[in-house]
Amino acid sequence: xxxxxxxxxxETPSQTAGPYVHIGLIPLQAGFDIFETNFTNVLxxxxxxxxxxxxxxxxxxxxxxxxxxxxxxxxxxxxxxRYNHPADRQExxxxxxxxxxxxxxxxxxxxxxxxxxxxxxxxxxGRKGHRPMAPHINLWIAARGINIGLQTRLYFADEASANAxxxxxxxVERGQQRDSLLARREERxxxxxxxFDIYLQGPNETVFFxx
Amino acid sequence: MIHADSEFLQRDRSIHPPAFTPDYKTSVLxxxxxxxxxxxxxxxxxxxPAFGHSELGPLDNDLILNYAREGEPIGERIFVHGHVRxxxxxxxxxxxxxxxxxxxxxxxxxxNDRYLAPIDPNFGGCGRTITDENGFYYFRxxxxxxxxxxxxxxxxxxAHIHFSVFGSGFAQRLxxxxxxxxxxxxxxxxxxxxxxxxxxxxxxIAPLDLGAAVPLDMLAYKFDxxxxxxxxxxFENKLQGN
Numbered sequence: 001x002x003x004x005x006x007x008x009x010x011e012t013p014s015q016t017a018g019p020y021v022h023i024g025l026i027p028l029q030a031g032f033d034i035f036e037t038n039f040t041n042v043l044x045x046x047x048x049x050x051x052x053x054x055x056x057x058x059x060x061x062x063x064x065x066x067x068x069x070x071x072x073x074x075x076x077x078x079x080x081x082r083y084n085h086p087a088d089r090q091e092x093x094x095x096x097x098x099x100x101x102x103x104x105x106x107x108x109x110x111x112x113x114x115x116x117x118x119x120x121x122x123x124x125x126g127r128k129g130h131r132p133m134a135p136h137i138n139l140w141i142a143a144r145g146i147n148i149g150l151q152t153r154l155y156f157a158d159e160a161s162a163n164a165x166x167x168x169x170x171x172v173e174r175g176q177q178r179d180s181l182l183a184r185r186e187e188r189x190x191x192x193x194x195x196f197d198i199y200l201q202g203p204n205e206t207v208f209f210x211x
Numbered sequence: 212m213i214h215a216d217s218e219f220l221q222r223d224r225s226i227h228p229p230a231f232t233p234d235y236k237t238s239v240l241x242x243x244x245x246x247x248x249x250x251x252x253x254x255x256x257x258x259x260p261a262f263g264h265s266e267l268g269p270l271d272n273d274l275i276l277n278y279a280r281e282g283e284p285i286g287e288r289i290f291v292h293g294h295v296r297x298x299x300x301x302x303x304x305x306x307x308x309x310x311x312x313x314x315x316x317x318x319x320x321x322x323n324d325r326y327l328a329p330i331d332p333n334f335g336g337c338g339r340t341i342t343d344e345n346g347f348y349y350f351r352x353x354x355x356x357x358x359x360x361x362x363x364x365x366x367x368x369x370a371h372i373h374f375s376v377f378g379s380g381f382a383q384r385l386x387x388x389x390x391x392x393x394x395x396x397x398x399x400x401x402x403x404x405x406x407x408x409x410x411x412x413x414x415x416i417a418p419l420d421l422g423a424a425v426p427l428d429m430l431a432y433k434f435d436x437x438x439x440x441x442x443x444x445x446f447e448n449k450l451q452g453n
Contacts, residue, residue, distance in 0.1 A: 007300030009437045013411045014227045015388040015402055016235075017373065020319045024311025024337040024373055031322040034278055034335045036268040062240040069323075075259060075381045085258035087216035087380075089451055102260035109323070125451055127253050138255050142386050145237030147228040147405055149384055153255075171248055200241050210222065210247040211256045211382045 014148035021071045021142060022106055029106045041105035043076075043118040045098045050079025050119030055137065055154065055183060055194045058112045061145075062201030066112035070143040073104040074116055074154075081122025081135070090125055120156065126167050134162035134169065141198065151209045154196045157182040172207050180206045213299060216450045217441035218252035219382050220298060228405030235401040236362055252382065254451065259381035262307040264341055271339050274312075274352035278335030284353050285331055286315025288429035291389070291417070292349035295342050295376060298440025302346025308436075309375040310350065311337040317358030317370075326358055351429070357396055369396035369403070378438040389434045392418045 022030035028038055044052065055074075059067040077083045082093040084101050099119070107114040124133045137154040155163055163169055163182070172178045183194035198206045230242035250256065270277040275288060291310075295303045313319045313336065316328035320336050334353060342348045355370050371388045378384070390397050397403055397416060406412040414435075423431035 008440070009296060009298045009300055010226055010411060010414070011223065011298055011439055012385065012387055012414060012435075012437045013406045013408075014385060015373075015415070016238075017375075017386045018388075019323060020311065020313075020321045021373070021386075023319055023321050023335075024309050024339075025375060027335070027337055030320065032278075032320055032335065034337060035271065035339075037266045062242075062244075065240070067241065073384070075255070077255075083254060083258040085261070087214075087257050088254055089216070100260055124254055127251060127450060133253060133255065136255070138381055140381065140384050143241065145235070145239075145241035147230055147232060147235075147238060147242075147402075149386060150243065151382070168250060168253075171250070201244055205243055205245050207245075208243050208247045210224075210249045211219070211252070 016144060016147050017071055017142040019069055019144040021069075025071055025104060026106050039104050041103050041114075041116045043074075043099065043101065043103045043116060048099050048119055049096055051192065052117070053120050053192045053194055054115055054117055055196055056113055056115035057196040057198060058114070059107060059141070059198045059200065064202065067143060067200065068107050068109050068112045070107045070114065070141060071104065072107070072114050073140045074102065074118070074137050075140070076101045076118065076137040077121040077124050079119045079122055081124045083124075093122070123162055130167045131165045134159050134166040136166075151211050152198070152206055153181055153209065154183050154194070155181050156194060157184045176204065177207050180204065213301070213441050213443050215379070216254070216257045217444065218450060219256065219380065220440050220442055222439060226406070226408045226411035228402070229407070232401065232405035235405055252450065256382040257380045257450065259377060259379060259383065261305070262341060262377075267339060267341065272350040274334070274336065274338045274350065277338060279333045282333055284314065284334035286353035288351070289354045290349065290351055290423060290425060290429050290431040291372065291434060292347070292420075292423060292431065293434040293436060295346045295348060295436045295438065297378070297383070297438050299443070302342075303378055303438060304342055304344045304346055306342050306346075306379065307339060307377050308342060308348045309337070309339040310372050312352065312355040312372045313358055315353050315356050317356035328356070328358070354391070357394070362401060366401075367396055367399075369394045369400050374434075374436065376436055376438060383438040385436075385438060387436070388415060390416045391432060392416055
């Protein structure tokens with residue numbers, strides 16, 4: 001029997017988010033209030049299970065200057081290591097109905113700092129035949145001067161043994177490149193903060209993934 | 212067969228602007244120079260956030276009314292619609308589409324925009340919608356104006372609307388810009404010129420769609436969006452371990 005040729009369209013080309021990305025995606029930061037519901041950098045609700053953490057960082061350009069107009073989104077599993085998505089079939093892990101696992105924010109126009117309030121994700125099953133993935137958060141970065149959104153992952157520096165087995169981290173050269181994916185843990189006023197600075201270019205350039 | 216957790220097809224980067232496009236000056240210091248590391252899809256890439264209608268307000272897809280205070284905004288009323296599909300040609304249902312733009316004079320409602328054209332008191336310039344069960348979307352707005360920007364001394368952006376789209380997996384995340392058929396600024400624009408493949412760039416130009424115009428009210432433009440597709444397999448999907 002002759003099989004029909006599969007339809008194959010081409011992806012729409014990317015274009016930069018531009019300097020005014022805040023208007024569309026985080027209008028409160030652009031300076032006006034238009035939507036009843038705004039998407040924010042707070043992923044947790046009162047009932048979210050897991051260890052509460054804050055992740056924060058800054059973004060630097062190739063001259064070492066702060067990039068203050070970045071949009072950052074994160075996507076992560078819950079504290080048990082399960083994504084709130086039907087493709088995740090890790091049935092043995094609980095779903096946390098109130099935890100979508102996604103957030104967005106912009107870097108501060110003055111300080112350049114961005115942050116999220118979330119929970120630490122659990123380890124996630126790897127591709128078949130591979131070891132589990134260490135706890136990590138997926139980041140997507142868009143801004144003026146960035147022609148196509150940049151994908152990277154935040155791993156936790158204090159998860160040394162899980163990180164040592166992680167199938168993605170093991171694709172990355174040891175040393176600065178691997179370290180660029182590790183967030184360092186700090187305690188501030190009794191709260192746990194993981195600091196993750198991103199370098200778009202230069203000797204400390206962050207590892208980005210073609211996913 | 213394509214499953215909810217089927218792996219994504221390798222992204223064809225030849226139809227996207229590379230990170231470093233020196234004619235667009237801001238890209239010079241913001242472009243990574245090392246090779247990216249290619250990843251096979253894992254659960255982290257094939258999954259992504261979902262959004263519900265309850266999160267949107269009734270006027271979120273109507274930029275003519277969603278910030279109207281004492282009257283309606285100034286400018287050319289238009290209707291923008293299109294089909295969001297993946298590279299496999301399948302409509303992408305129930306996915307969030309967001310859009311933002313300048314007003315008819317080319318001015319953004321943004322604290323960092325200092326262009327001398329005035330803010331329109333009745334125009335916010337942003338909206339959002341969710342595609343229907345077949346992947347179609349639409350919204351009403353005012354046609355944005357072109358505006359000058361600091362790249363070269365006499366650089367002007369063609370009229371455009373920014374789009375943000377999700378898809379069903381986080382690896383499909385895309386931001387792009389829609390241009391308007393017939394605008395003489397399009398092919399002078401370094402952001403458009405950054406796309407190496409002219410036929411790909413042409414797909415960012417929305418044709419006038421008289422058939423969808425509302426007589427005596429507004430013209431229409433059609434902007435279709437294609438997100439990344441997934442690998443088709445003959446056998447049971449094997450992405451997840453255990």
